[in-house]
Amino acid sequence: MKLKQVLELLDGELLTEEADLETEVSSAFGSDLISDILHLTKEPTLLLTGLTNPQIIRLADMIDLFGIVFVRGKIPPKDVIDMAKERDLPLLSTKYTMYKTSGILYNAGLRSCKI
Amino acid sequence: MPVCEAVKFSMPEYWYIREGYEERTNSFFDKKPEPELIKEYSLGEHDFVNAGNASGDIKLSLKRLGVAPEVLRRVAIAAYEAEINMTAHAKGGDISGNIYAELIHIEFLDHGPGMKDIEQAMIPGYSTATELVREMGFGAGLGLPNIKKNADVLHIESEEGGQTFVEILIYFE
Numbered sequence: 001m002k003l004k005q006v007l008e009l010l011d012g013e014l015l016t017e018e019a020d021l022e023t024e025v026s027s028a029f030g031s032d033l034i035s036d037i038l039h040l041t042k043e044p045t046l047l048l049t050g051l052t053n054p055q056i057i058r059l060a061d062m063i064d065l066f067g068i069v070f071v072r073g074k075i076p077p078k079d080v081i082d083m084a085k086e087r088d089l090p091l092l093s094t095k096y097t098m099y100k101t102s103g104i105l106y107n108a109g110l111r112s113c114k115i
Numbered sequence: 116m117p118v119c120e121a122v123k124f125s126m127p128e129y130w131y132i133r134e135g136y137e138e139r140t141n142s143f144f145d146k147k148p149e150p151e152l153i154k155e156y157s158l159g160e161h162d163f164v165n166a167g168n169a170s171g172d173i174k175l176s177l178k179r180l181g182v183a184p185e186v187l188r189r190v191a192i193a194a195y196e197a198e199i200n201m202t203a204h205a206k207g208g209d210i211s212g213n214i215y216a217e218l219i220h221i222e223f224l225d226h227g228p229g230m231k232d233i234e235q236a237m238i239p240g241y242s243t244a245t246e247l248v249r250e251m252g253f254g255a256g257l258g259l260p261n262i263k264k265n266a267d268v269l270h271i272e273s274e275e276g277g278q279t280f281v282e283i284l285i286y287f288e
Contacts, residue, residue, distance in 0.1 A: 034199075035257035038192045039264070051252040054164050055199075061171030062191035 001025050001110045003067060003090055006046065009104050010069065010094035015081050019090035025066045028105055029113035030098050038063065045113035048101050052076035057083040065089060071098045126280075129233045129271040136267045140284060143218070150213035150220070152176070158198065159207040160226075163251060166202040170194035173212040177219065182287050189265040190285050194221055196258045197281050201225050203248045205279060217288065218267075223281040230273040237263070 004021035007014060014021070030048035031037050037047065037059060044064035049056060052074050059065065067090035070076065075093050084091045094101055106112070132140050154176060156169035174191040182190075194212075201208045201223055208225030235241055237259050244254025263269050268284035 032252055033255045033257075034252040035196070035255040035261055038195065039257055039261050049252075053251045055167060055251060055253075058167035058171065058195075061167060061174065062195045063188065 001105075001108065003092075005108070006067075006069065006105065006110070007092055009108055010092065010096060010101055012069065012092045012094040013075075015070075015075065015091040015093055016085050016089070018085065019067070019088075021090075023066055023090065025110065027113040028102070028110050029115075030071075030102050032098075034059065040113075040115040042114040046105075046110070048098060048105075050074050050098065052080060054080050054083060056080075057087065057089065060084075060087055060089045067092060069094060069101060071096060071101050126272045126274045126277065127233055128273075129237065129269070131263050131266075131269040133267045136284075136286065139286065140268050143220075143284065148215065150215055152214040154212040154214070156210040156212075157207070158201055158210065160202070160205070161247075162202055162207065166198050167195055169210045169212070170198050173219070173221065176212070176214065180214070186285065186287055190219055190221075193262045193265040193269075193283050193285065196261045197221070197223050197283065199253055200258050200281075203244055203253055208278075218284055218286045221283050223279075225279050227276070227278050229275045229277040229279055230271075231275045233271050233273055 003023045003025055006025060025046045028046040029041050032050050041063055044066060046066045047068045048071055050072050052070060057080055070093040073095045081091060154173055170191055173194055174187050177190060178187055205225035206227055211222045213220040230236055239260040240256040242254045242256035248254050266283040267286050270282045273279035
């Protein structure tokens with residue numbers, strides 16, 4: 001699935017304008033616990049989360065993320081968005097909850113990240 | 116000089132050495148060879164903006180040296196969890212990434228206040244994190260277990276009221 005489809009399916013907002021929406025996303029993982037994300041994701045993944053502090057962007061320095069979808073309408077502060085831009089990390093925001101976001105993407109064929 | 120030289124006094128300690136790595140590890144600590152490259156960093160208390168810098172930078176250095184992606188991932192996760200511990204639980208500290216041809220040795224020496232019970236902190240789910248730290252998505256009680264899972268060697272020295280010293284070794288092959 002391409003990032004632009006993720007954006008459309010989630011009726012989302014793109015927070016990093018320059019992001020390449022043609023990026024192919026092969027799996028997704030959702031969590032609000034940083035240790036869980038580090039511990040469980042075994043391959044490059046799209047991350048669904050409600051966390052908006054700078055450490056969520058730092059995660060992309062440690063593990064491979066295709067991008068981050070902020071759920072429940074969360075929008076990170078500008079400095080956090082700037083951190084993502086420096087890393088060419090696409091950021092999306094959706095009003096949907098974690099459950100609904102996951103369901104929509106899963107139904108559309110985006111499989112779960114290997115854990 | 117590696118920061119571990121500063122910790123010579125006797126404290127409660129914890130050792131984990133992955134099975135099969137005992138000999139290499141004993142030989143490493145016996146010889147204490149000079150690293151080929153040392154990367155040093157300092158971290159302030161509750162500096163959640165810069166926490167992760169050191170781990171990201173160390174990962175990048177190893178990547179440039181051609182270390183395999185799976186090893187890079189383990190180094191990054193182990194170092195990052197230790198860095199977060201230093202930020203969340205201690206008054207900051209110093210980090211030294213000592214790079215060798217076949218392994219990386221990373222040392223973390225914080226400014227206290229030390230750990231009450233190291234064995235307890237090794238239990239997955241056990242956490243002393245504050246509400247502030249939990250709100251940021253940390254405090255799942257998986258920090259030290261995550262380090263152990265990803266490192267080939269984990270050594271911790273700490274006592275209540277003192278400093279905590281953590282060192283990890285990860286072999287590239």
